[in-house]
Amino acid sequence: MGIVLGPNRYGKAEVRLVRVARDDAVHHRITDLNVSIALSGDLAATHLSGDNSAVLPTDTMRGIVYSFARDRPVGEIEEFALRLARHFPAAYEPVHTARVRIQAYPWDRIDAAEGPHPHAWSRGAGTRYAGAVCGPDGTQVVSGIEDVTVLKSTGSEFHGFLQDRYTTLQPTSDRVLATSVQARWRHTGTEADWADSYAQARATLLRAFAGTHSLALQQTLYAMGEAVLAEQDGLAEVRLALPNKHHFLVDLAPYGQDNPGEVYYAADRPYGLIEGTVLRDDAPAALPELPW
Structure with a gap:
């Protein structure tokens, strides 16, 4: 050998x-x-x-x-x-x-x-x-954003998931949804109005996050990527990484108080990490060395 x-x-x-x-x-x-x-x-x-x-x-x-x-x-x-x-x-x-x-x-x-x-x-x-x-093999360009933290105080659910004896998470029909967006989008060419494309993609991602009634962060991820591709023909694919910045309701019962979705503990770790790619099915493949 x-x-x-x-x-x-x-x-x-x-x-x-x-x-x-x-x-x-x-x-x-x-x-x-x-x-x-x-x-x-x-x-x-x-x-x-x-x-x-x-x-x-x-x-x-x-x-x-x-x-x-x-x-x-x-x-x-x-x-x-x-x-x-x-x-x-x-x-x-x-x-x-x-x-x-x-x-x-x-x-x-x-x-x-x-x-x-x-x-x-x-x-x-x-x-x-x-x-x-x-x-x-050619020349390709990707653009993107990172460290853009977004939050919705309602309009997000999470239920119907797999459960077994290790599951302690309770299903919910109303939760805080927060994440720090890392997004990359691949251009089909090497000439574009880069500033306009960036500004439009950034605005579209945030608009889709805000406007999607989320049943899962995965669903929100797809909606964000789909919206960017729908608005820009010059893009081949969008890759997103969305850490779930968990917000847990604080139990105020020991203090004799209720908590109707008002006081939360913002946990920094551990966190769920949702990653995915949304792409045009006829788009040329990305070059292997492309720096995502």
Whole structure:
């Protein structure tokens, strides 16, 4: 029985980049990114014999991120991910495939007496995501959101589930439903109005969460993904991960009080984790290296 090297990649993870666009001395725009790059290709020698002649130092990757940000405005993060992903296979022969992940942290302008402050911000909610892969099998892009916490104080049920001697959860026809949305959607092409597509998908996901009378978080997940695909023909699939942020009614009987669905304990762990994919049945398959 032989021993061989399997699939491998390497890169620079979590390059922190803040880009300030100075429209003038006072009015600025800010982009706050976390960029990760992974390369694969003809790299067996470095693993098997320590020959680094085909290895691009990860520090060079870090420098490329910063240099590309200086070259011209970052733009939409999907555009920046594509610029980076296309660069590495084109510039370095041993690299066959480049995979780029970008998280963008939102900053909201602080309200001042005269309106939104031109160069002061507070950290916003949620994180925008983009990923791109470029290799011999083609180029693909995914967008997404994460850490967007949502809650419904009613309009959610959970009953009719399997029960045995280990089951202590009681069926309910009215519960608090809360989750932190992580969603990714794959584009069918590499050109789009990225900002508009993102804004529309984000709004659709939240609208579907709010508007679906939920009999299970799985049902809500499907409704959210289905709504995004129904509204955007340029998307092939939506992948969602929804942790169930449980809210349990507090027993106030020891204090001589009732609790008609008003006082809850918000538990952070353990939690149910619901994951699923909603896709067009005629959509081309995702590339294996696509950074979901």
